[in-house]
Amino acid sequence: MIRYAFFGTPEFARTILESLDCRGFRPLLVVTQPDRPKGRGRKVAAPPVAEWASNKGIPLLQPEKKNDPELLCVMRELSPDVAVTAAYGQLISEEMLSIPKRGFLNVHPSLLPLYRGASPVQSAILNGDKKTGVTLMLMDRGLDTGPLIASSTMLISDDIDAGSLTGVLAVKGGELVADVLEDWVAGRLQTVPQDESLATMTRRLSKEDGHVNFALSVRDVHNRIRAMHPWPGAYAYMNSERVKILSARIPHDIDELVECDVSFQKDDHFGENASLVIRQPGAITIFKKTRLLVRCGDGWIELLRIQMPSKSPVFSYEVAHNVHEGASFDLQF
Known part of the structure; x- marks a missing residue:
């Protein structure tokens, strides 16, 4: 059994987590953002990933800061084989990155090194791209700069919007992680450095x-x-x-x-x-x-x-x- 922790927050991350769970990969720990005010009424609501973990009875932490002492302590005690992240929404400290034996794997909704950063799906549509995909990478200290493990490509139809495309990419991302997780933990996969000459950056939308x-x-x-x-x-x-x-x-x-x-x-x-x-x-x-x-x-x-x-x-x-x-x-x- 793969012992892993999952870091993620929105619906995109929950879809990936559900895919992993359906394939027999249940996390030891789920880490997500704190509950925040949401919607027109600004009522405090739990993130989708927090709801999922609570319903499944899986240990859940929602730290405010990346160096939260409780989170670091729990991660050291669990000593997971690997951690998987998807749209977590916080930077992960170097100290945290060093805890899992096989590192942190990040699911990013673009074909890296294209569209690093906060709005990869929107940027692909805005630029009129005909294809996109999801990439699984080994996290390092940079923002979406780590070496590549695997990717999955898809065409962008002329009528799909960012919300729908994000949903499709989440499904593909969950399948991708589930397909390679055992081989990665067993040391049977190699990484490929990103080509920095092809890298593009996206920003947070307003x-x-x-x-x-x-x-x-x-x-x-x-x-x-x-x-x-x-x-x-x-x-x-x-x-x-x-x-x-x-x-x-x-x-x-x-x-x-x-x-x-x-x-x-x-x-x-x-x-x-x-x-x-x-x-x-x-x-x-x-x-x-x-x-x-x-x-x-x-x-x-x-x-x-x-x-x-x-x-x-x-x-x-x-x-x-x-x-x-x-x-x-x-x-x-």
């Missing part, structure tokens, strides 16, 4: 990163909306009010919109009293009375779900009839 600039290309706008869901969330301003954009797509089936860039025609799509007008980025039009489209720098994007200020999320077709002709998102705010 709410401002969700702002959508419709003057950019359709592809860039679509990538940002997908990359920012569910957090920090994509948004744009209309009449100085923030409108959340929950999902969108690139409408490949609307050839008629090419003509609408320069004029409105009197037809079933655009009303009885159309007038000649140049469509600028941010301009909104309702296609076939139900589809809400916004002009970008090089074409149109269709908004599927939005949330107006102080309102519940809705599908765009539910509010299309309330959008007046000539409405537009603000380009500067």
